[in-house]
Amino acid sequence: MKLLFTLTGEQLEALSLEPGEKLCYCVPVDLAYELKEGADLTRQPARDVAERYGKDSFLIVTSKRLMTLEGKRVISNTDLSGCEKIRCERQVGCGIVTVTDLEQNESCVARVSMRQIVRTSYAVRGASAIVKSIKATGGPENAEQITSLEYETYCEKCGRALPGTSKCPYCEGKMDVFRKFMNLCGGFTGRLLLISTLMLVTAAMSMLSPLIQRNFIDNALADGTGTWVDYALFVGLTFAILIGTIAIEVWKNLACVRLGSELSMSLRSRLYQKIQMLSLSFINKRKPGELMNRISRDTNQIRDFFQDVFGSMFSVLLTMVASLIVMLAISVKMTLLSLVFVAVVFVLMKIFRHRIHVIFSRQWFKSDELSNSIQDIISGMRIVKTFGTEERESARFSRKSMEFAEISSKNETFWAVFFPILTFLMGGGTYIAVLLGGQDVLQGRMTLGELVQFMAYSGYLFGPLDWMTHMPRAVMQMVTSLNRIYDVLDEEPRIKDTKDSREIQIKGAFRFEEVYFGYNTYEPVLENISFDVKPGEMIGFVGASGTGKSTMINLIMRLYDPDQGRITVDGVDLRDVKIECLHSQLGVVLQETFLFSGSILDNICFAKPDATLAEVIQAAKAANAHDFICKTPNGYNTRVGEHGYTLSGGERQRIAIARAILNNPRVLILDEATSALDTESEFLIQQALDRLIQGRTTFAIAHRLSTLRGADRLVVINEHGIAEMGSHDELLKKKGIYYGLVTAQLKMAEGRPEAEDAGEGAAAEAAGA
Amino acid sequence: MQEERLDLLNLREFDEEAYKKESEELLEMRMLTAETATFARTEGGFLSLKVGDKEYKRVRVYLTFPLTNPEEYISIREATEKAKEIGMVESLSVLPANQQEMLREQIRLRYFMPEIRKVMELKEEYGYAYWYVETTYGVCRFTTHMSNDAVVTLGESRLLVTDIDGNRYEIPDFYALTVQERKRLDLFL
Ligand SMILES: Nc1ncnc2c1ncn2[C@@H]1O[C@H](COP(=O)(O)OP(=O)(O)O)[C@@H](O)[C@H]1O
Ligand SMILES: [Mg+2]
Numbered sequence: 010m011k012l013l014f015t016l017t018g019e020q021l022e023a024l025s026l027e028p029g030e031k032l033c034y035c036v037p038v039d040l041a042y043e044l045k046e047g048a049d050l051t052r053q054p055a056r057d058v059a060e061r062y063g064k065d066s067f068l069i070v071t072s073k074r075l076m077t078l079e080g081k082r083v084i085s086n087t088d089l090s091g092c093e094k095i096r097c098e099r100q101v102g103c104g105i106v107t108v109t110d111l112e113q114n115e116s117c118v119a120r121v122s123m124r125q126i127v128r129t130s131y132a133v134r135g136a137s138a139i140v141k142s143i144k145a146t147g148g149p150e151n152a153e154q155i156t157s158l159e160y161e162t163y164c165e166k167c168g169r170a171l172p173g174t175s176k177c178p179y180c181e182g183k184m185d186v187f188r189k190f191m192n193l194c195g196g197f198t199g200r201l202l203l204i205s206t207l208m209l210v211t212a213a214m215s216m217l218s219p220l221i222q223r224n225f226i227d228n229a230l231a232d233g234t235g236t237w238v239d240y241a242l243f244v245g246l247t248f249a250i251l252i253g254t255i256a257i258e259v260w261k262n263l264a265c266v267r268l269g270s271e272l273s274m275s276l277r278s279r280l281y282q283k284i285q286m287l288s289l290s291f292i293n294k295r296k297p298g299e300l301m302n303r304i305s306r307d308t309n310q311i312r313d314f315f316q317d318v319f320g321s322m323f324s325v326l327l328t329m330v331a332s333l334i335v336m337l338a339i340s341v342k343m344t345l346l347s348l349v350f351v352a353v354v355f356v357l358m359k360i361f362r363h364r365i366h367v368i369f370s371r372q373w374f375k376s377d378e379l380s381n382s383i384q385d386i387i388s389g390m391r392i393v394k395t396f397g398t399e400e401r402e403s404a405r406f407s408r409k410s411m412e413f414a415e416i417s418s419k420n421e422t423f424w425a426v427f428f429p430i431l432t433f434l435m436g437g438g439t440y441i442a443v444l445l446g447g448q449d450v451l452q453g454r455m456t457l458g459e460l461v462q463f464m465a466y467s468g469y470l471f472g473p474l475d476w477m478t479h480m481p482r483a484v485m486q487m488v489t490s491l492n493r494i495y496d497v498l499d500e501e502p503r504i505k506d507t508k509d510s511r512e513i514q515i516k517g518a519f520r521f522e523e524v525y526f527g528y529n530t531y532e533p534v535l536e537n538i539s540f541d542v543k544p545g546e547m548i549g550f551v552g553a554s555g556t557g558k559s560t561m562i563n564l565i566m567r568l569y570d571p572d573q574g575r576i577t578v579d580g581v582d583l584r585d586v587k588i589e590c591l592h593s594q595l596g597v598v599l600q601e602t603f604l605f606s607g608s609i610l611d612n613i614c615f616a617k618p619d620a621t622l623a624e625v626i627q628a629a630k631a632a633n634a635h636d637f638i639c640k641t642p643n644g645y646n647t648r649v650g651e652h653g654y655t656l657s658g659g660e661r662q663r664i665a666i667a668r669a670i671l672n673n674p675r676v677l678i679l680d681e682a683t684s685a686l687d688t689e690s691e692f693l694i695q696q697a698l699d700r701l702i703q704g705r706t707t708f709a710i711a712h713r714l715s716t717l718r719g720a721d722r723l724v725v726i727n728e729h730g731i732a733e734m735g736s737h738d739e740l741l742k743k744k745g746i747y748y749g750l751v752t753a754q755l756k757m758a759e760g761r762p763e764a765e766d767a768g769e770g771a772a773a774e775a776a777g778a
Numbered sequence: 779m780q781e782e783r784l785d786l787l788n789l790r791e792f793d794e795e796a797y798k799k800e801s802e803e804l805l806e807m808r809m810l811t812a813e814t815a816t817f818a819r820t821e822g823g824f825l826s827l828k829v830g831d832k833e834y835k836r837v838r839v840y841l842t843f844p845l846t847n848p849e850e851y852i853s854i855r856e857a858t859e860k861a862k863e864i865g866m867v868e869s870l871s872v873l874p875a876n877q878q879e880m881l882r883e884q885i886r887l888r889y890f891m892p893e894i895r896k897v898m899e900l901k902e903e904y905g906y907a908y909w910y911v912e913t914t915y916g917v918c919r920f921t922t923h924m925s926n927d928a929v930v931t932l933g934e935s936r937l938l939v940t941d942i943d944g945n946r947y948e949i950p951d952f953y954a955l956t957v958q959e960r961k962r963l964d965l966f967l
Contacts, residue, residue: 056823058887100890102945122945124941124945
């Protein structure tokens with residue numbers, strides 16, 4: 010994404026840059042925000058929202074200042090050395106840039122719509138880096154240069170929306186599309202050559218048959234000199250050509266179908282492999298289901314193109330051009346006349362195609378809506394039933410289906426009327442040809458055979474017209490799909506091993522150095538996180554939900570890389586550790602436990618396929634999973650996952666714990682690892698976990714704070730940063746956030762005497778009394 | 779461990795009050811009126827608030843029913859990450875006229891949803907719809923996906939259009955558009 014737009018000379022002048030002041034970021038600001046100088050605050054704001062789009066407005070970050078410029082007028086001008094903080098705050102449907110000065114006064118300096126919010130937040134991040142550098146070293150020299158890998162949403166050249174690709178499918182060089190296309194077809198060259206040859210042959214054969222007809226008519230029929238031999242020869246030849254054409258067409262179509270499916274299959278598996286390699290942040294940037302679509306819909310699109318369009322594309326074009334030449338040779342006048350007709354029909358088709366497209370997409374929308382509401386009702390069945398609103402829902406559904414039925418019937422009617430009209434028009438062309446050509450034949454200016462030949466060729470010209478109006482769309486669709494696919498295939502995984510990556514034997518010392526991270530550019534989740542973890546230490550992350558505890562763990566597992574700062578393990582930057590090596594030494598039990606399709610045994614052995622059965626049982630016992638596994642019909646061989654035996658959340662979690670125990674990892678990560686367990690199981694597993702934790706660096710998140718009682722240190726996360734850190738006792742003494750959380754839980758427990766926490770609380774109470 | 783629990787227990791006695799208070803605060807409908815609250819503009823273009831003896835340098839103004847009741851039950855919140863609610867303004871009309879205006883300014887700042895007055899052009903190309911419209915903010919071109927959540931109906935004749943970046947546009951009354959414009963919108967309805 011572009012972060013440094015060019016200004017005109019006049020605009021640059023308006024900024025009156027000082028010597029040595031460098032333009033760092035310059036991004037468009039698309040909503041006007043006016044400065045009212047000398048405003049009396051009781052009557053009028055000093056800065057006001059103007060309800061108009063910004064014209065030629067930019068947010069500018071130099072090495073010294075932050076400015077907003079409208080046209081040639083500087084609207085706001087802030088010295089970066091006088092700033093405490095600069096932020097891009099997300100509002101509703103827009104965003105604002107706020108500056109906090111050293112006295113903690115906040116002001117709003119710019120307003121942008123969602124179109125520019127991502128770009129703006131990058132520029133703001135750049136400005137913040139300069140502020141930080143000025144604070145630390147007195148100058149902007151050490152500021153980190155912010156760049157953005159995000160894609161634009163609109164093409165800069167043609168203004169069209171980019172379909173989630175880095176390059177515009179219209180404006181990018183034809184060569185690039187061609188390269189992708191060739192790359193796509195590589196390995197299928199033989200098949201392509203075959204198809205091309207077959208296409209040539211079909212085109213030639215279809216050109217041949219009117220020629221034979223003409224000869225027969227002129228030489229045998231018209232003057233009555235033909236013999237039985239001529240007749241037999243004609244019938245035989247025509248028949249042979251017919252059979253030959255059909256056979257070759259079938260062969261060609263089969264070849265196309267096979268090519269299409271094989272291509273889409275190979276693409277699909279390449280995409281699938283690639284997506285697995287790409288980091289979560291790439292996947293996260295995409296809308297849910299979008300990558301799925303790329304795998305399924307875009308590859309299908311390619312297949313359809315090869316099957317429906319590619320196979321006939323060249324032969325149809327070839328036939329059309331050749332026909333035109335022959336027609337011109339027979340009669341220029343008649344050809345021109347039919348061409349006028351061709352043009353008329355073509356334009357009509359184009360218009361109607363659009364109309365057809367509109368009505369069909371409407372029908373398609375409705376059917377989508379209908380299936381969505383079915384899905385809504387089915388997945389919400391429990392709620393619908395408990396509230397007794399079945400009738401209302403049925404009525405709603407009936408209404409939707411009625412609407413759908415209405416639209417479908419309208420569309421069918423349209424088809425039924427439109428199609429015959431079109432056929433009539435196309436017949437009209439031939440009709441005119443016969444009219445004029447017939448006169449010529451009668452007057453002897455043309456032979457009967459020529460007329461017949463002409464008519465046959467004009468059929469070739471009219472026949473594919475409908476298909477021609479459709480072709481540009483099909484090609485464009487293919488190019489778009491191709492681009493979307495290659496966007497993934499060409500994407501370099503952001504998180505990947507480099508040639509400097511190495512394997513290390515992890516001892517377990519971790520260090521966070523000024524780590525910043527956010528899933529979205531404009532919403533930071535963690536800011537300025539720094540702390541040290543000694544080998545073997547157990548760290549508990551505490552904080553309200555949504556504060557970023559799981560995010561911390563995602564960073565430790567290197568599912569994402571920090572936006573700024575770094576995380577080291579045993580002094581080595583995580584980015585320099587071979588990913589597989591890192592992951593093989595982590596034992597992870599997460600909040601949502603995902604089981605693969607396969608047996609329970611496969612799932613437990615996942616990280617250690619060579620484990621003995623005894624080891625597996627041992628691990629399962631330690632995770633308190635052995636008992637319930639024995640009760641399933643097929644024991645450890647029970648299939649779980651998709652279409653498998655359904656396990657409860659707690660059971661799944663216990664399998665995940667067994668998996669972690671078996672792996673005997675150096676570092677243990679427990680994210681709400683026991684949250685889905687009943688208190689009794691939790692208590693039992695807790696002991697197993699306590700044993701497991703011994704001597705390993707452990708990062709744990711738990712909802713029930715009692716679960717974290719073994720932690721050496723607790724890190725309390727609040728408002729994007731570390732609010733408190735220390736042992737349980739230290740934090741209690743501090744009477745801060747942690748203290749509040751603990752007392753709140755005890756308080757809750759009091760009201761729930763049957764819960765385990767309550768048991769503890771009650772015991773404590775008894776002890777206290 | 780035992781010792782620690784005792785420690786906790788002693789502390790709890792006094793903390794209970796604070797918790798009760800917080801949970802009650804969460805439930806309480808604290809209404810701000812002209813008598814209890816005074817809003818003022820800040821130099822920086824925001825709003826400050828004085829409630830009783832408490833002063834906030836900047837407060838945020840959130841609408842609770844932005845689409846249906848934009849001038850009622852306005853939630854006034856702290857300008858911190860948590861955005862804790864300070865209180866609600868039941869209706870703008872309970873405030874003095876100049877303060878009403880101040881709140882409206884803040885609402886305008888926070889909510890961006892231009893009204894579409896005229897649909898000059900709407901064309902569909904390969905899965906996207908390209909709009910060329912006149913809005914309350916001036917003329918504008920934007921693009922929506924061709925799916926049925928790009929244009930949703932609110933009530934009888936009100937439409938909400940969402941473009942590919944997430945900007946929202948409102949068509950307050952579909953039937954107030956010309957026949958031609960309505961025909962252009964046919965694609966979505
Ligand atoms: N994959 C994601 N994409 C975007 N935002 C996310 C994602 N995962 C979490 N978040 C956001 O990041 C914040 C922190 O989430 P998380 O770390 O899961 O919190 P918790 O402390 O409850 O584990 C939340 O506001 C959440 O909405
Ligand atoms: Mg979490």
